[in-house]
Amino acid sequence: MKRSWYREGKYQGFDILNEKYYVIFKGINISFMQKIKIKEGAKIDDYKAYGSLTNRVDEFLQETKPLVSGLKNCTIWMINSTATGGGVAEMLPSQIRIIRSLGVKIEWMTIEATDKS
Numbered sequence: 001m002k003r004s005w006y007r008e009g010k011y012q013g014f015d016i017l018n019e020k021y022y023v024i025f026k027g028i029n030i031s032f033m034q035k036i037k038i039k040e041g042a043k044i045d046d047y048k049a050y051g052s053l054t055n056r057v058d059e060f061l062q063e064t065k066p067l068v069s070g071l072k073n074c075t076i077w078m079i080n081s082t083a084t085g086g087g088v089a090e091m092l093p094s095q096i097r098i099i100r101s102l103g104v105k106i107e108w109m110t111i112e113a114t115d116k117s
Contacts (some may be wrong), residue, residue, distance in 0.1 A: 004085055008046045009015070032054050033079070033109045033110065033111050034036060034107050034109060035107060035108070036083045036108040036109065036110060038093050038096050038097060038100075038108065039066070039093065040097075041051075041093065041094060041097050042094065042097060042098075043058060043097055043098065043100075043101035044060070044061070044098050044101045055063065061102075064102060067091075068102050068103055068104055071104050071105075074104075074105065074106065075083050075105045075106065075107060076099070076106040076107070077106075077107055077108075078092055078096065078106065078107070078109070079108075079109050079110070080092070080108075080110060080111075080112060080113060081110060082110055083108075093108075096108060
């Protein structure tokens with residue numbers, strides 16, 4: 001497995017197969033970031049199958065159209081402390097799938113401190 005080290009200001013890290021994992025030095029605390037892969041699941045059009053949601057989905061698509069065009073060359077990064085358990089970790093996969101189905105690039109990373117203090 002090929003690893004390459006780099007330094008960007010106060011950040012150091014390594015790149016494994018073009019996915020960067022950062023090591024952030026804050027005194028003696030070291031934190032690792034890991035990219036989370038999102039499994040396939042329901043996309044925005046799948047919610048139209050529920051008759052009561054059809055109009056809401058159409059409204060959502062119309063309202064988000066100008067916002068999506070403004071994010072064309074951007075990546076949204078969702079960063080939190082865990083990929084399992086807890087509300088954020090439970091909601092993010094479905095939200096990310098919906099946002100991706102709009103054509104927006106969005107990624108999820110978790111950050112973990114190795115110093116337990």
